[in-house]
Amino acid sequence: MSEQRKITIFDTTLRDGEQSPGASMNIDEKLRIAHQLEKLNVDVIEAGFPIASIGDFEAVKKIAQSIKGPQIAGLCRSGFKDIDRAWEALQYAGERGRIHTFIATSDIHMERKLQMEPAQVLEAAVKAVEHARGYTGNVEFSCEDAVRTRLPFLAEVVEAVIAAGATTVNIPDTVGYAIPFEFYEIIKYLKDHVKNIDDAVISVHCHNDLGLAVANSLAALRAGAGQIECTINGIGERAGNCSLEEVVMALRTRHDIMPYTTDVNTEHIYNASRLLSTVTGISVQPNKAVVGANAFAHEAGIHQHGVMMDSATYEIMTPESIGLNRNKLVLGKHSGRHAFIARLEELGYELQKEDIERAFVRFKALADAKKEIFDEDLDAIVADEVIRVDERFKLLQMNVSSGSFAAPTATMEMDVEGERKKVAVLGAGPVDAAFKAIRQLTGSNAELRQYAVGAITGGTDAQGECTVRLSEGGREVIGQGADEDIIVASAKAYINALNKMASVIERKRASL
Numbered sequence: 278m279s280e281q282r283k284i285t286i287f288d289t290t291l292r293d294g295e296q297s298p299g300a301s302m303n304i305d306e307k308l309r310i311a312h313q314l315e316k317l318n319v320d321v322i323e324a325g326f327p328i329a330s331i332g333d334f335e336a337v338k339k340i341a342q343s344i345k346g347p348q349i350a351g352l353c354r355s356g357f358k359d360i361d362r363a364w365e366a367l368q369y370a371g372e373r374g375r376i377h378t379f380i381a382t383s384d385i386h387m388e389r390k391l392q393m394e395p396a397q398v399l400e401a402a403v404k405a406v407e408h409a410r411g412y413t414g415n416v417e418f419s420c421e422d423a424v425r426t427r428l429p430f431l432a433e434v435v436e437a438v439i440a441a442g443a444t445t446v447n448i449p450d451t452v453g454y455a456i457p458f459e460f461y462e463i464i465k466y467l468k469d470h471v472k473n474i475d476d477a478v479i480s481v482h483c484h485n486d487l488g489l490a491v492a493n494s495l496a497a498l499r500a501g502a503g504q505i506e507c508t509i510n511g512i513g514e515r516a517g518n519c520s521l522e523e524v525v526m527a528l529r530t531r532h533d534i535m536p537y538t539t540d541v542n543t544e545h546i547y548n549a550s551r552l553l554s555t556v557t558g559i560s561v562q563p564n565k566a567v568v569g570a571n572a573f574a575h576e577a578g579i580h581q582h583g584v585m586m587d588s589a590t591y592e593i594m595t596p597e598s599i600g601l602n603r604n605k606l607v608l609g610k611h612s613g614r615h616a617f618i619a620r621l622e623e624l625g626y627e628l629q630k631e632d633i634e635r636a637f638v639r640f641k642a643l644a645d646a647k648k649e650i651f652d653e654d655l656d657a658i659v660a661d662e663v664i665r666v667d668e669r670f671k672l673l674q675m676n677v678s679s680g681s682f683a684a685p686t687a688t689m690e691m692d693v694e695g696e697r698k699k700v701a702v703l704g705a706g707p708v709d710a711a712f713k714a715i716r717q718l719t720g721s722n723a724e725l726r727q728y729a730v731g732a733i734t735g736g737t738d739a740q741g742e743c744t745v746r747l748s749e750g751g752r753e754v755i756g757q758g759a760d761e762d763i764i765v766a767s768a769k770a771y772i773n774a775l776n777k778m779a780s781v782i783e784r785k786r787a788s789l
């Protein structure tokens with residue numbers, strides 16, 4: 278492999294990222310993100326656009342004052358007022374303060390937006406860099422819309438700004454138009470045609486309008502670029518920027534064929550992504566590379582089995598490398614016995630082979646009806662199918678009166694752990710009165726999550742079947758009861774659920 282090259286990671290989450298609709302951050306929020314970027318150990322934090330507002334000025338100033346380590350950049354147009362304002366905020370970072378000035382160089386931007394001749398743009402670019410150099414030796418210049426700029430003119434501007442003192446020259450794909458081969462050729466062209474090119478670091482800043490920002494950035498490295506501009510979660514104008522986590526993890530994971538390194542502490546990536554989502558309210562799609570909820574999740578049985586044997590069978594990077602504790606085996610209809618048993622064991626159940634089979638059949642049936650199976654569902658399945666329920670609570674006799682004259686009343690007698698107990702209770706309806714009576718007699722605080730009534734067969738003499746779902750201390754159980762009298766069926770289901778809950782809790786306690 279050829280010589281290793283260290284790539285400068287320039288994070289612009291707080292500037293271009295903040296240009297995402299809805300991503301505006303206040304000073305404190307920007308500072309929190311900046312501290313996380315400091316932990317990530319990016320080389321440069323572009324903290325904002327100081328002339329944009331007083332708030333952004335203050336944010337850049339505060340970040341320049343508080344963050345140690347990374348350089349702090351502030352963006353400004355080519356006008357001197359913008360540059361002066363940028364330095365006013367950046368000066369607190371001392372030598373780590375970077376003035377980043379820019380002007381567009383493509384025909385469409387020069388003619389239609391700036392309404393300037395190329396010669397005027399060239400002059401403005403050079404003067405901007407010279408003016409910035411009056412403040413600091415750390416000056417970056419960007420040729421906005423470089424990808425749609427005529428190459429000879431792009432080369433002319435790049436050469437002139439380097440001669441004027443720019444230490445980094447950025448070649449943005451402002452509108453996300455480039456494709457990797459083409460972008461490689463653009464950087465290569467500059468490397469071959471700009472005589473002072475080695476006096477500055479060549480940077481790239483790719484937008485993701487065609488989903489190619491990361492690919493284009495990697496192609497540019499091969500042509501000699503030394504800095505990548507990127508954002509956490511890929512946020513930024515329109516479809517966003519090159520995503521920091523993707524480009525950094527691509528470099529780390531495929532170091533075998535890309536001889537480039539970064540100083541990013543990748544173990545802080547996941548937290549950075551979460552923090553940004555929390556602060557901006559812009560969540561990450563589940564299938565987002567590296568930081569999406571499914572990036573390290575496996576639902577298919579064959580994959581789950583492979584990952585359990587050796588995670589490298591289906592994972593090209595470890596969850597730990599981005600700061601996640603472990604991968605996630607999601608139980609669903611595509612899961613197999615290996616993952617099912619592993620999860621049961623994690624929940625503290627050690628079952629016999631035949632119990633597992635019964636529980637697995639029930640699990641598959643439930644998974645057909647439900648997208649994802651949670652731990653509470655497994656508790657309920659084990660309680661229903663496997664655990665021999667000790668009848669701590671038994672219904673001895675009950676009577677419920679209801680109708681439109683008097684308030685519904687339940688009179689109930691139960692065996693509660695060997696003791697005969699009796700109460701009479703009023704309720705909003707007959708079922709409510711019966712459930713209240715049971716709660717009083719058993720002293721249960723379980724929450725009623727679901728109550729359903731069905732008929733086992735047709736006709737008015739049909740057996741009524743009731744299902745009751747109870748929850749207590751994070752555990753859920755399902756109780757069932759059947760009787761010709763639907764109120765009695767309801768009471769039986771409730772008592773059945775209470776007995777299962779007691780068994781589940783006792784079993785858990787015993788396994789600790």
Ligand SMILES: CC(=O)SCCNC(=O)CCNC(=O)[C@H](O)C(C)(C)COP(=O)(O)OP(=O)(O)OC[C@H]1O[C@@H](n2cnc3c(N)ncnc32)[C@H](O)[C@@H]1OP(=O)(O)O
Pocket residue numbers: 293296326328329330353354355356379380381390391421451514
């Ligand atoms: C590709 C990029 O991401 S570039 C960065 C984009 N980010 C932002 O624009 C966010 C911050 N921007 C702002 O807060 C405002 O646009 C400001 C404060 C910079 C300027 O606001 P306003 O003075 O009201 O101007 P407005 O935004 O409407 O128009 C932009 C002006 O800047 C000029 N301009 C645009 N780019 C440059 C440049 N690089 N150098 C000099 N002038 C420029 C435009 O020609 C236009 O000039 P005009 O007012 O003489 O017609």
Ligand SMILES: CC(C)C(=O)C(=O)O
Pocket residue numbers: 293352379419420421422447449450451452482484
């Ligand atoms: C100002 C520059 C760097 C920019 O954001 C772009 O061209 O996309």
Ligand SMILES: [Mg+2]
Pocket residue numbers: 293449451482484514
């Ligand atoms: Mg941009």
